[in-house]
Amino acid sequence: MATGDVKLLGAxxxxxxxxxxxxxxxxxxxxxxxxxxLGSxxxLLLKSNPIHKKIPVLIHDDKPICESLVIVQxxxxxxxxxxxxxxxxxxxxxIARFWAAYVDDKWFPLMKELRMAEGExxxxxxxxxxxxxxxxxxxxxxxxxxxxxxxxxxxxxxxDIAFGxxxxxxxxxxxxxxxxxxxxxxxxxxVEWAERxxxxxxxxxxxxxxxxxxxxxxxxxxxxxxxPSN
Amino acid sequence: MAANDVKLLGAxxxxxxxxxxxxxxxxxxxxxxxxxxMGSxxxILHxxxLLLKSNPVYKKIPVLIHGDKPICESLVIVQxxxxxxxxxxxxxxxxxxxxxIARFWAAYIEDKWVxxxxxxxxxxxxxAKKAAMEQVEEGxxxxxxxxxxxxxxxxxxxxxxxxxxxITLGxxxxxxxxxxxxxxxxxxDGAxxxxxDKWAERxxxxxxxxxxxxxxxxxxxxxxxxxxxxRAASPN
Numbered sequence: 001m002a003t004g005d006v007k008l009l010g011a012x013x014x015x016x017x018x019x020x021x022x023x024x025x026x027x028x029x030x031x032x033x034x035x036x037x038l039g040s041x042x043x044l045l046l047k048s049n050p051i052h053k054k055i056p057v058l059i060h061d062d063k064p065i066c067e068s069l070v071i072v073q074x075x076x077x078x079x080x081x082x083x084x085x086x087x088x089x090x091x092x093x094x095i096a097r098f099w100a101a102y103v104d105d106k107w108f109p110l111m112k113e114l115r116m117a118e119g120e121x122x123x124x125x126x127x128x129x130x131x132x133x134x135x136x137x138x139x140x141x142x143x144x145x146x147x148x149x150x151x152x153x154x155x156x157x158x159x160d161i162a163f164g165x166x167x168x169x170x171x172x173x174x175x176x177x178x179x180x181x182x183x184x185x186x187x188x189x190x191v192e193w194a195e196r197x198x199x200x201x202x203x204x205x206x207x208x209x210x211x212x213x214x215x216x217x218x219x220x221x222x223x224x225x226x227x228p229s230n
Numbered sequence: 231m232a233a234n235d236v237k238l239l240g241a242x243x244x245x246x247x248x249x250x251x252x253x254x255x256x257x258x259x260x261x262x263x264x265x266x267x268m269g270s271x272x273x274i275l276h277x278x279x280l281l282l283k284s285n286p287v288y289k290k291i292p293v294l295i296h297g298d299k300p301i302c303e304s305l306v307i308v309q310x311x312x313x314x315x316x317x318x319x320x321x322x323x324x325x326x327x328x329x330x331i332a333r334f335w336a337a338y339i340e341d342k343w344v345x346x347x348x349x350x351x352x353x354x355x356x357x358a359k360k361a362a363m364e365q366v367e368e369g370x371x372x373x374x375x376x377x378x379x380x381x382x383x384x385x386x387x388x389x390x391x392x393x394x395x396x397i398t399l400g401x402x403x404x405x406x407x408x409x410x411x412x413x414x415x416x417x418x419d420g421a422x423x424x425x426x427d428k429w430a431e432r433x434x435x436x437x438x439x440x441x442x443x444x445x446x447x448x449x450x451x452x453x454x455x456x457x458x459x460x461r462a463a464s465p466n
Contacts, residue, residue, distance in 0.1 A: 051338065051372065060327075063327055065327070065330045065331075065334070066334055067333070067334050067337055070330050070333040070334050070337065071330070073329070073330070073333065074326055074327070074329070074330040077326035077329060077330075078326045090310055090313040090314045091296075091299055091301070091310070093309075093310070093313065094301045094306050094307070094309070094310040095301075097303075097306045097309065098301075098302055098303055098306050101303060101306070102287065136287065
């Protein structure tokens, strides 16, 4: 398949954008990264994703594709000569899709809850729920990996990308809250997986460093607290 | 494939279950339909041992059990069916960009449109109900545009035959009619969304759909029982 013209509208700090970057790296696909500025939406973004007005948007030969996991599957469907992102067996694909949806529908909202939690009690309650969910994902990892390094087996795949893209922000939450969400005690396999994932060639230049994300977090917090301006 | 190799845990009123049944019909796959029973007292569903064992994460229907392996989440199941039974007609488009568009709109329907439809029934004030109805209509406006683009002049979102996006949205047509009847309002309006209006009629009469979509009257009866249980469950 001809590579054609590939652009990615996004921001380096967004885990959803990181998913797409990792997928493109797996396929060794070159692309032009058009970085959206924090706090504003470009004309191109509004035109390419009029429904949600959100990043990431992949623009392939002038055709926009939106929604991170839809984009990742598109990349897998188009660039067939590179390593596969989704498993080849239909049942394993179903399991990968199931858990990817779980990450977005169950895990991520809890992280949001923790960020918004006010007071020690609310925070502790949110942390407990997050750890419970991580224990479920630990079990999923054991089943999916079948003793290998990643959810996807020997190399990173769909579920690794879906969940691993959040590791940068997970570390920020741990550092700023001075606690561990992933721990050797409760989620030993995930702890090791996380390290392997972050060092993977397709990932290491994509996930921003914790310090950088903390800076961005502080900027976002300040903006949220500042009086609204037109 | 032997019929007893494929089981579906579900319930006839559930749109999510309907999606799976339509997909199985398209592929002409025989299956055993194991119906979960309505719960006693205030439980909506009495959840069977098999359901709790097969879907421990969500404890929800539908669950497809193929040769003892459970698959959960309706759209995951539909894609699984499409990938396993390759001799029947395709459910997802073959072109990667068309697939991405179908998946995008399916996600929109799940994440935005269905919640707005559901919130009509849950609305606690006339104002809230009106706002929810407006959202549903707005969504249908967007889906009308999507229909025109995706169908490219043909009968269904997928083209000549019922496919992924048709199933994802179409399974809600019964409940949409129930909502319209019970609130004496028109949400799917031929004047505002002519493409969708005609599509809805074609969809409901399609061979993959007509034996799976319950009659509106039957759904209304069920809705009354369901809402009574939901009201009894909340202390207000």
